[in-house]
Amino acid sequence: QSALTQPASVSGSPGQSITISCTETSSDVGSYNLVSWYQQLPGKAPKLMIYEGSKRPSGVSNRFSDSKSGSTASLTISGLQAEDAAAYYCCSFAPADSTWVFGGGTKLTVL
């Protein structure tokens, strides 16, 4: 079954940069595209942070950026702030069956 693998947790100190990876583990490597990233604060609905083509919705800080290399997409948060502490999820489209899939999520702790 198609899947996106993320680290369970990452941490960093205020002002530092962190990177969260999202690796496609489908046998059909490279079939995933249209990666987007979501932030979920405790008790809240997810919020779109990055969408396809490394774009940020209006109002999202430019401290958030993404990149992709091979079968791995990565979200980078620079100048870490306490308010960035949250769970982050990647999401991608699986064209083989026209469905979407989320990564398992990464909990970011700001030390």
Add this chain to the structure above:
Amino acid sequence: EVQLVQSGAEVKKPGESLIISCKGSGYTFSNYWIGWVRQLPGKGLEWMGIIYPGDSDTRYSPSFQGQVTISADKSISTAYLKWSNLKASDTAIYYCARRGSGFDFWGQGTLVTVSS
């Protein structure tokens, strides 16, 4: 202002049926896909399925195919998620989300509790 407003929390018994809703406003509801996402207690997001209200074209994740039914009524800008036979393992928060550029707008979530 784009908004998705979901129906309120539900408490049901195993074997019962349930429909929850997601009402869109502030945009042309028919023109955007609406997806449904499950979040089990303390767990991550799971994509369930998606519908295009304009023509009711619907896609399901293999994990949820046959377990739920997604529908929409474009005349009242509302999408639905239906269960015919709830299980305790369906206890979760369910979110709807609009597919624009990414899943750009989300409902507030509906907590479904299934317990005998």
